[in-house]
Amino acid sequence: MRRLIGLICLALVMTTSAARAEGRVNVVASFSILADMVRNVGGNRVEVAALVGPDGDAHVYAPTPADAKKIADARLLVVNGFGFEGWMPRLLQASGSKAPVTVATRGITARQVGGHEDPHAWQSAVNAKIYVGNIRDALIAVAPGDAAVFRANAEAYLAKLDALDREVREAVAKIPEARRKVISTHGAFGYFADAYGIKFIAPLGVSTDSEPSARDIAEIITQIRVAKIPAVFLENISDPRLIERIAAETGAKVGGSLYSDSLTGEKGDAPTYIDMVRHNIKALTSALAD
Numbered sequence: 687m688r689r690l691i692g693l694i695c696l697a698l699v700m701t702t703s704a705a706r707a708e709g710r711v712n713v714v715a716s717f718s719i720l721a722d723m724v725r726n727v728g729g730n731r732v733e734v735a736a737l738v739g740p741d742g743d744a745h746v747y748a749p750t751p752a753d754a755k756k757i758a759d760a761r762l763l764v765v766n767g768f769g770f771e772g773w774m775p776r777l778l779q780a781s782g783s784k785a786p787v788t789v790a791t792r793g794i795t796a797r798q799v800g801g802h803e804d805p806h807a808w809q810s811a812v813n814a815k816i817y818v819g820n821i822r823d824a825l826i827a828v829a830p831g832d833a834a835v836f837r838a839n840a841e842a843y844l845a846k847l848d849a850l851d852r853e854v855r856e857a858v859a860k861i862p863e864a865r866r867k868v869i870s871t872h873g874a875f876g877y878f879a880d881a882y883g884i885k886f887i888a889p890l891g892v893s894t895d896s897e898p899s900a901r902d903i904a905e906i907i908t909q910i911r912v913a914k915i916p917a918v919f920l921e922n923i924s925d926p927r928l929i930e931r932i933a934a935e936t937g938a939k940v941g942g943s944l945y946s947d948s949l950t951g952e953k954g955d956a957p958t959y960i961d962m963v964r965h966n967i968k969a970l971t972s973a974l975a976d
């Protein structure tokens with residue numbers, strides 16, 4: 687009897703939580719940073735899934751049948767645009783979804799890099815605010831009954847992004863102007879550089895995909911000396927001796943990781959967009975400080 691009551695209680699709990707979940711708007715975001723923004727605006731009125739999750743690379747993502755299913759069940763799909771999700775049109779078609787697709791970068795002017803649009807617009811907090819406005823409007827369009835909640839959540843989150851933008855500007859202002867430059871294999875900080883005035887210089891002759899050779903390192907060392915670059919962020923060098931050589935021969939600091947295209951898991955350094963920007967500015971300022 688006791689077991690039966692237990693089962694009935696369990697069934698009741700499951701029905702109520704299912705009902706509660708039903709009232710929520712099912713949103714699919716293409717990658718982790720967008721999903722975090724949707725969560726902030728949607729709060730407990732949305733159920734958010736990211737196709738490319740934490741630590742994933744959206745540039746080279748290969749969608750799965752489970753992704754098509756997720757999209758088929760979604761009431762709203764949020765993408766970055768600017769060519770970031772090249773795999774999306776086919777996936778969308780395969781899913782048969784009729785859900786509206788919101789392009790979070792709508793209203794942002796794309797940077798052009800080598801004849802392509804640079805998709806990494808979220809790296810400027812000013813752009814992130816435009817993302818949030820687009821997400822808010824899209825949520826209101828699919829769930830007008832929750833408009834007041836979405837507006838209030840967006841307003842609170844936009845205030846946090848304003849504070850974040852100020853925080854980054856203040857941190858950069860403390861770096862001597864001549865030191866506001868790094869060598870980095872990341873091609874993702876163009877919008878950040880434009881917005882905040884830290885130059886990201888690509889290492890000469892090094893591809894972002896492969897480990898630099900000893901000869902590449904010699905070239906980087908010359909580049910650092912000639913351009914008087916105070917810090918390097920070279921994440922695809924796994925051999926610590928090469929990094930030590932750069933530091934020893936140039937006096938440049940070797941910075942830690944910068945997060946560009948994805949958040950980390952809950953326990954990582956950048957589980958949210960705001961955490962990610964804070965982590966990056968901390969890494970940059972500690973490498974560039976006098």
Ligand code: ZN
Pocket residue numbers: 745806874946947
């Ligand atoms: Zn990227």
